[in-house]
Amino acid sequence: MANEVLVSIGDKSYTTTISYEDLNILADEPIDLGGDNKGLAPTQLLLSSVGACKAITMRMYANRKQWKVDKIDIKVSSEIQKSELQQTTYIKCNIFIDGELDEDQKRRLYAIGEKCPVHKMLMNPVVIESNLIDTIQVKDNS
Numbered sequence: 001m002a003n004e005v006l007v008s009i010g011d012k013s014y015t016t017t018i019s020y021e022d023l024n025i026l027a028d029e030p031i032d033l034g035g036d037n038k039g040l041a042p043t044q045l046l047l048s049s050v051g052a053c054k055a056i057t058m059r060m061y062a063n064r065k066q067w068k069v070d071k072i073d074i075k076v077s078s079e080i081q082k083s084e085l086q087q088t089t090y091i092k093c094n095i096f097i098d099g100e101l102d103e104d105q106k107r108r109l110y111a112i113g114e115k116c117p118v119h120k121m122l123m124n125p126v127v128i129e130s131n132l133i134d135t136i137q138v139k140d141n142s
Helices: 042-065 103-115 118-121 135-141
Strands: 004-007 017-021 022-026 069-082 087-099
Touching: 017 042, 042 069, 042 103, 042 118, 069 103, 087 103
Parallel strands: none
Antiparallel strands: 004 017, 017 022, 069 087
């Protein structure tokens, strides 16, 4: 599975299309920040990625174990604390599991959720490399 998406924004507002193969979602900013509120803001998308990855990872494990899990809800929030030298982002996940599970099974699901790919990605150093590509080259190569 390729880990590449195309993000496109036009010349109006902040509504942004995020595409992967034939799938599309919208990102935007709220109206009070000049957006049209047509999608989640980028920071909400990041938090959504954490929660979705944990929920899917936990569901996969529960399905493999044939455990009776009716629903998993994860409320994800973030807080930024700034200091003179850096800022630290704290992401908090409150996990609610509804199903016929004992405490050991719930703790095991929680531990599995902590190992989801997005959680692991964000817990390790992340390097973001950006390159400015001439739009003429992009059109010629497509």
